[in-house]
Amino acid sequence: MKELSRIALAIEPSATMAIDTMFKQMKADGLDVIGFGAGEPDFPTPDYIKEVGIKAIQNNDTKYTPSVGTVALRKAICQRLKEDCGVEYAPAEVSVSNGAKPCVYVALRALVNPGDEVILPAPYWVSYIELIRMVGGVPVVVEATEAEHFKITPEKLAAAITPKTKCMILNNPSNPTGMMYSRKELEEIAKVCVEKDIYVISDEIYYRLAYDNEEFVSFAALGEDVKARTLLVNGVSKSYAMTGWRIGYVAAPTAISKVIGNYLGHCTGSPSSISQAAAAEALSASQETVEKMREAFEERRNYMVERMNQIEGVSCIKPEGAFYVMMNISKVFGKELFGHVIKDADDFGSMFLKYGKVAVVPGTSFGAPEFIRWSYATSMENIKAGLDRLECFLSGKE
Numbered sequence: 001m002k003e004l005s006r007i008a009l010a011i012e013p014s015a016t017m018a019i020d021t022m023f024k025q026m027k028a029d030g031l032d033v034i035g036f037g038a039g040e041p042d043f044p045t046p047d048y049i050k051e052v053g054i055k056a057i058q059n060n061d062t063k064y065t066p067s068v069g070t071v072a073l074r075k076a077i078c079q080r081l082k083e084d085c086g087v088e089y090a091p092a093e094v095s096v097s098n099g100a101k102p103c104v105y106v107a108l109r110a111l112v113n114p115g116d117e118v119i120l121p122a123p124y125w126v127s128y129i130e131l132i133r134m135v136g137g138v139p140v141v142v143e144a145t146e147a148e149h150f151k152i153t154p155e156k157l158a159a160a161i162t163p164k165t166k167c168m169i170l171n172n173p174s175n176p177t178g179m180m181y182s183r184k185e186l187e188e189i190a191k192v193c194v195e196k197d198i199y200v201i202s203d204e205i206y207y208r209l210a211y212d213n214e215e216f217v218s219f220a221a222l223g224e225d226v227k228a229r230t231l232l233v234n235g236v237s238k239s240y241a242m243t244g245w246r247i248g249y250v251a252a253p254t255a256i257s258k259v260i261g262n263y264l265g266h267c268t269g270s271p272s273s274i275s276q277a278a279a280a281e282a283l284s285a286s287q288e289t290v291e292k293m294r295e296a297f298e299e300r301r302n303y304m305v306e307r308m309n310q311i312e313g314v315s316c317i318k319p320e321g322a323f324y325v326m327m328n329i330s331k332v333f334g335k336e337l338f339g340h341v342i343k344d345a346d347d348f349g350s351m352f353l354k355y356g357k358v359a360v361v362p363g364t365s366f367g368a369p370e371f372i373r374w375s376y377a378t379s380m381e382n383i384k385a386g387l388d389r390l391e392c393f394l395s396g397k398e
């Protein structure tokens with residue numbers, strides 16, 4: 001038989017799957033394991049949003065919609081972007097799809113020719129690198145160190161740009177680091193992008209989860225010249241606890257949105273009409289419930305960070321957004337635990353699961369091999385128990 005597509009064959013399976021499979025197997029075997037791997041809010045979707053979804057079914061709102069989403073939803077998106085981020089888009093500049101993930105893909109599709117370079121600051125969200133490869137792009141990974149608070153500097157960005165660079169993917173606040181760029185930091189980055197003429201895919205899916213009263217600044221809000229080269233990706237998954245409804249969007253200048261619309265029209269068709277109705281409600285109703293979730297995340301972050309930094313051998317810097325903490329485990333490398341020398345983050349992850357009964361995500365898959373990602377999208381009770389177990393594990397007790 002003839003070979004499969006070389007592009008498809010080159011796609012790596014998610015490296016987080018191995019630990020996840022082990023975690024699920026242990027749970028199924030009845031073991032008391034705690035998971036900190038989930039990238040989704042543990043809260044249910046708020047009732048007032050679910051009710052609109054139910055009503056959409058009852059009212060036979062169950063047909064195809066325009067492939068870039070209903071006008072009602074795109075209007076609600078424009079209104080929310082204006083209120084929360086101070087950016088103005090027309091509904092024709094917004095394309096809705098089945099989650100933010102395909103929006104990143106289709107944004108890359110709109111920009112990248114085979115062989116074009118795409119700058120990716122590391123640590124990065126695991127899917128970006130594969131999405132870049134899927135469109136025939138070449139990922140150019142630029143490391144942002146813990147000392148730099150995992151944020152790409154304008155100097156490093158400028159040094160990575162070549163005549164082949166088409167765009168950069170910026171994730172703010174970041175998965176996996178939880179770091180958030182200040183207005184000044186973004187302005188410096190934007191200046192380089194404008195001067196060197198590159199686009200920015202700005203994934204702002206965690207924008208509502210910003211802590212310590214820090215201001216979230218959308219990349220597109222930095223001025224008309226910046227907005228003209230920004231493809232703003234966002235969605236309802238994380239802010240409204242709606243991961244399963246699969247609604248995300250990309251806002252971009254008309255010429256780019258047109259290309260994206262053509263692509264989606266042939267590739268995915270319209271997203272679920274029911275989910276679109278629910279998402280429009282989420283975006284246009286009072287944002288009070290969402291704010292309560294944000295407050296709960298902030299409280300959990302505070303506890304996790306303080307406690308982690310009291311544990312011998314590991315440390316973390318304080319994230320400003322999203323719901324992840326990056327734990328530095330470099331001091332544990334070379335240490336013997338349970339008769340096994342810990343060589344790297346993968347080793348740590350599987351040993352911690354086996355002996356500590358805690359599932360976390362090794363940083364290897366995020367381009368951060370000295371770190372472990374903890375998600376605090378889980379109950380305070382689990383967080384306390386998980387950190388107790390970490391303390392036991394690091395002192396060699398099961």
Ligand code: PLP
Nearest residue numbers: 039099100101125175235237248
């Ligand atoms: N972008 C980032 C940075 C994410 O962490 C995730 C989900 O984990 C997504 C996009 C995907 O979001 P969605 O569920 O809307 O596809």
